[in-house]
Amino acid sequence: MGYIDLFWESFLPFFIAFDVIGLLPIYLSLTATMERNELRRVSAIAVCATFGICLFFGLCGQFLMSKLGITLPDFQIAGGLLLIALSIMDSQASEKTRRRPDSYVQLAVVPITMPLLVGPAVLTTLLLSLNTAGAVITSLALILNLGIVFLTFHYATLIASWIGQAGAKGIGKFFSILLCAIGVMFIRKGLVAIITALP
Numbered sequence: 001m002g003y004i005d006l007f008w009e010s011f012l013p014f015f016i017a018f019d020v021i022g023l024l025p026i027y028l029s030l031t032a033t034m035e036r037n038e039l040r041r042v043s044a045i046a047v048c049a050t051f052g053i054c055l056f057f058g059l060c061g062q063f064l065m066s067k068l069g070i071t072l073p074d075f076q077i078a079g080g081l082l083l084i085a086l087s088i089m090d091s092q093a094s095e096k097t098r099r100r101p102d103s104y105v106q107l108a109v110v111p112i113t114m115p116l117l118v119g120p121a122v123l124t125t126l127l128l129s130l131n132t133a134g135a136v137i138t139s140l141a142l143i144l145n146l147g148i149v150f151l152t153f154h155y156a157t158l159i160a161s162w163i164g165q166a167g168a169k170g171i172g173k174f175f176s177i178l179l180c181a182i183g184v185m186f187i188r189k190g191l192v193a194i195i196t197a198l199p
Contacts, residue, residue, distance in 0.1 A: 007140065007141060010132075010141035011141040014125055016175050016179050018148075019175045021171045021175075024159060028156055030111075031156075040154065042108045042153070045108035046113050054126055057123055058127070058138070061130075062127070072132075073193040075190075077186070077191065079125075081183065083121055083124060087121075087177065087180035087183065088176075088180065
C-alpha cells in the first residue's frame with residue numbers, strides 16, 4: 001500500500017471520529033454568551049489540548065500494548081467492536097447535553113476537548129492508525145484534522161447559518177453510520193490476520 005493510501009486510511013477515520021460538524025450545535029450552545037476573542041481562545045485551547053492528549057495516549061498506548069502482549073489483530077477486533085458500540089449509541093442519542101462551565105478555559109478543556117473531541121472513538125482510531133500507518137502519517141493526519149476542527153469552530157456561526165442545526169445533526173448521524181462501517185472493517189482485518197497466522 002502506498003503512502004497516499006495509508007494517509008487517507010488514517011485521515012478519514014480521524015475525520016469521522018472527530019465528527020466536528022455534528023458537534024457544532026453543542027459548541028454553539030456552550031459558547032452562546034461568549035465574545036469573539038474568547039471564542040478564538042476556546043478554539044485554540046481545545047485544539048492544543050486535544051493534540052497533547054492524543055500525543056500522550058499514543059505514546060503510552062503503544063507501551064501498554066507491548067507490555068500486556070496485545071497484538072494488532074487483538075486491538076483491531078476490540079477497537080472495531082468499540083467503534084460499532086459507540087456509533088450505535090451516538091445514532092440513538094437524541095441530544096448530548098453538558099453543564100456550562102464558568103470560564104472559557106474550563107469550557108475548552110471540559111467538555112469540548114474531553115469528552116466531545118477526544119472520546120473513545122478518536123483514541124481507538126489513534127492507536128490503530130499508529131500500528132497500520134506509522135507515526136509520521138498518523139501525526140500528519142491528526143494535525144490536519146485538528147486544523148479542520150480549529151477552522152470549523154472558528155467559523156462555527158457562519159457554518160451553522162449555512163447548513164442549519166438540522167443539517168448538522170443529520171451529518172452527525174451519517175458519520176455514526178460511517179464509524180460503524182469502519183468498526184466492521186477493523187474487525188474484518190483483525191480476523192483475517194488471525195486466520196492467516198494460524199498454522
